[in-house]
Amino acid sequence: MHNLLNFILKYNYWFLFVLLEIISFTLLFRFNQFQGSAFFTTANGVAGTVYKASSEVTSYFHLKDINDRLTDRNIRLEQQVVGLRKVLKAKGDSLQPIDSVSRVLFHTLSMIKANVIDNSINKRNNYLTLDRGKADGVKPEMGVIDGRGVVGIVYLTSAHYSVVLPILNSKTSISCKIREHDYYGFLRWDGKDPLHANLEDIPRYARCKKGDVVVTSGYSEVFPQGIFVGIVEKIFNSADGMSYQLRVRLSTDFSRLTTVRVISNSEMKEVRALKQQVAEGEDTNK
C-alpha cells in the first residue's frame, strides 16, 4: 500500500498528462459531433469581444473597395430590372407579377444583418464568427449570404455571437442546382482552393456545360431557391463514375467578407417541422 502511494506521488504528472489529453480529445470529438459546445469556440463572449474590437479596426481598410463593388452591382441590377420590364412590356404582360413576387419575398424572408468578426480561408476546416447571436434571432441551421452569393450555414450560437460553417469547410454540404436545367447536386469543398468548390452527384444524363450558373435548390430549407452560388468551370466524372462532378467557381469572395445577412425564413420552419413529423412517423412504424 505504502509503495503504491509512493508510486502515485512520484509519477503524478503522468496521470495529470493523461487526464489533460483526455479532456483535449473529448473537446475535439465533441465539437465534431454535437452542437452546444459553443463555450469552447469563438462564439464565447471573451473571444467574441476581442475579435469584434479587432475587426472594427480592420473593416475600415476595405470600405473603399466594398463601396466600389456595391455601386457596380447596383448599376448592373438596375439595368437588369429595366431590361426585364422592357421584355415584359413587349410581351404585353402586365407588371403585376413583379410587384407581387417582390412582396412575397420580403414577407416570408427576413434578413438579419451581421458583421463577420473572424474569418479564415486557409485551413482544412474554416469557420466564420458573426457578431449576432440568439438574442438577435440567429439560430443554428440558418443560411448566411452576402451581396454576391451563398456564404454558409450557422453552426453554433451563443447569446451575442455565432459560428458559421462556410462553404470552405469539409463538413458543409449545400443542395444546389444548375439554373437552366434544374439538375441538382450537393456542393462540397475539397479543402484546398478557397475560390472553387465541387458540385457532386449530378446525374450522368444531365446536359451541362462550362459557364452554367449554379444556384441554391431550395430543397434543403436552409436557403430559399435561386440564390447565386457560382459558375461551372470544369466538368469531370466522379471517382465512382456514376455521376458528374462540376468544378464551380464560387461567386463569394471569402477572403473579403465583411457584412453578411442571416436568412430567417418563416416558411422554411413549416417545411422543417413537416419533415420531422414524417421522420418520426417512419421511426414509430418500424
Place this chain on the structure above:
Amino acid sequence: MAFIVLVFFQVLVFNHVHLFGYATPFLYIYLLLKLNLGTSRAELLIWGFLLGLAVDIFSNTPGVSAASTTFYALLQPILVRLFTPRDSDDTIEPGFKTMGIAPFIRFIVISVLLHHTVLFTIEFFSFVNWTDWLISILSSTLLTVFCVIAIEGIRMKKKAS
C-alpha cells in the same frame, strides 16, 4: 502577462499568416520553451494545457492545440536536460547564454518539430493527403524556429543594453 500577450499575438496576427499557403508560425510554444528546469512537471503540463486551450478557443479548433501543447509540456524537461551541460544547476532558463548557441538552436528545432508534428497530425485527422501534411509540418517548423530565434535575439540585446 506573457501568456496573454502571446495568445493575443498568435490569434490576431500569426494565425493569419500562411506563407505559400502552408507555413504558419505557432509562436505560442515559446512560452513553454522558456520555462526553466526548476518548474515541476505538473505545473508545466497545466501551463501547456491552458495555453493550448486559450489558442483553441480563439481559432475554433477545440482540443487540437491543447492536446499538442500538453504533449510537448511532458517532453520539455527531458529535452532541456538533453541539451544542457550536466553540471548546470536546476533553475536555469533555456536560452543562448545558458545552453550555448548551437545546442539551444538544436533544442528549439527538435521541440518545435515534435509539437508541430502532433499538432498537424491531429488537425489532418480525417485527411489522407500526407504530402500536404509533411509540407505543412516542415515549412511551419522552419518559420516558427526562425521567429523564436528572432525574439530570443531581440530579448538578449535588450538585456545587454
